Amino acid sequence: MDFTLPESALAVRDGIAAVTAKYGYDYWDRCDSEHRWPEEVYRDLAEGGWLGLAIPEEYGGGGQGLLELAVALESLAGSGAGAAASFIYLLSPGFGGLTIMRHGTEEQKRRFLPGLASGEIETCFALTEPDAGSNAINIATHARRDGDGWLVKGQKIWISGVERADHMLLVTRTTPAAEAKPRANGFTVFVVDVKAAVEAGTLTYQPIPKMGTNTVASSMVFLDDLRVTDEDVLGTVDGGFAVLWDILNPERILASASGVGGAEAALKVAVSYAIDRAPFGKPIGANQAIAFPLAKIKAQTELARLMTYKAAWLWDRGEPCGSEANIAKLTASEAAWQAADRTFQTHGGMAYSLEYPVARMFRDARIGKNIPVAEELVLAHIAQHDLGLPKSY
Template sequence: MDFDLPESALAVREGVRAIAAKYDQAYWDRCDADKRWPEEVWAELVAGGWHSLAIPEEHGGAGQGLLELAVALESLAAGGAGGAASFLYLLTPAFGGLTVARHGTDAQKREFLPAIAAGELETCFAVTEPDAGSNAMNITTHARRDGGDYLVSGQKIWISGVERADFLVLVARTIPAAEARPRTNGFTVLLVDVREAVAAGTLSYRPIPKLGTNTVASNMVFLDDVRVPADRVLGEPDRGFAVLWDILNPERVLAAAGGVGSAELILEIAAAYARERAPFGTPIGANQAVAFPLAKIKAQVELARLMAYKAAWLWDRGRPCGSEANIAKLTAADAGWQAADRAFQTFGGMAYSLEYPIARMFRDARIAKNIPVAEELVLAHIAQHELNLPRSY
């Protein structure tokens, strides 16, 4: 058993950390306040190839895997980006690059992967619906054949990054749920040309006002007979559920990596303040009431990191990793939230001031307990699949 990261991942950590070090908390505060994508950071990640780590070398990438993507995301978050880092690695590197590299046809790989690697094409992902939430079985967005194309109609919610995306990785029903046998049949994953559909008037979107993670918009998306060529199906028609899970598990691993990195950053900021703040003549960090909670969270972070790396390692080898991905997401999200909460308490009243980044980190950390899957569903999965308890949902 070897717990050393491979040289490829160590190089990623060093390279991404060097980029993160150029951007202080004031930069991330401005991006958040202005609801602006961190273009400067994204441009540096693209220029260095740090966004295309999981794209095969023959298509312009680094030929690495989910582990390296996870390390990159963790490093960006820990290096200063915090919760804002996650979408930089989820939207295009994972939802686009990783998914097409794993499930695309040779023609799709030639069309999409070099463009992603060159920074010329961006993607996002759409599965969640207003009446389905975390229950993908209940999605009603449907795609019907029309000659050599599909016509897609329906509504999606909480679709982050569609305003930037060239293509939307979309999950639709091609067999009605009542007719699907087994019930996991009838899903198809489609690559939807966003700009073409917007120009045709068949796709529109509306940003959702939200509490945090404001460096990327999250949207309601409306589809009205969006035309998608049949050669833009990822995987097999009607058999897209396997592709969907191969998107969701990496999403959870990367969410965990972002949580680990964010928690590390928050602990670093809180500890620095606790070393310096001395209203009674002694640094408040000398008080066990301040130090012990932070130390306990540090232990939680280390455990979450190990599980995130294990889940990524399993996925890269084509092995089952559902439970590991869920456990990594659960523990990292909780560690990130606990870190933000204790940092808030450590800063006292000053945490409420926007002169410090704690308020932003506090807002961003809370949503990780709900996305990309609520912790209650994660616990239900663990109970059923690891403890052999009856299904509860």
């Protein structure tokens, strides 16, 4: 058993650190307050080849795996971006790159992967619906046969990055849940040309005002007889559940990496303040009431990092990783939230001042306990699948 990161992952960590060295906490604060995508960082990552890490070399990528992608995201988040970093690696390298790499036809790989590797193509992912929420089995967005193609009708919610995306990985029902046997059958994933659909008026979207993570918009999406073809199917018709799990598990692993990095970023802010602040003649960090909670969060962060790496390593090997991905997500999101909360408390009343990045990190870290899957559902999965307890939902 060797816990040493491979040279490829260490090189990624150092490379991302070099890219982000000129972008501090203030940069991410500005992007968030201005509700704008971090174009400068994204461009630098694209030019350095850091977005195509997990895409095979024959398609212009780095030929690495999800582990290296997770390390990249962790390093980016830890540089001060926090949860805002997750979208840079989730939307296109994760949703688009990993999924098309594993489930795309050769034509789809050659069509999409080089552009995803270079940053010229951006993707988003559309699963969640207003009336289905975390219960993906009950999604109502339906694709029906129409001549040599399909017409899609339905709604999606909390779709991040659609305003930037060239293509969307769209999860539909091609067989209604009531008719599918088992009910997990009947899903089909399509790769949708977003800009063409917007121009045709068959895809519209409306951004949702959000509490945080304002570097990217999250939108309601409306699909009104959106036309797709058999060439747009990712995987097989009615066999999209296998594709879906190869989206959801990496999503949870990358979200975990973001949580680990976000926890580290918050701890850096808290520790710096605890060393500099000395209202009673000595640094407040010398007090155990300040030091011990921060030390405990550091321990939690290290545990979450180990599980994140393990889950990514299993996925790269093609082994089952559902439990590990869930545990990583649970522990990392909790570490990120506790770190942000304790950073807030360490700053006292000054945490309320936008002079510090505490407010942004506090807002952004909280959503990690709910997305990409609520911690209650993670606990239900662990109880059922790892402990053998009866299903609770």
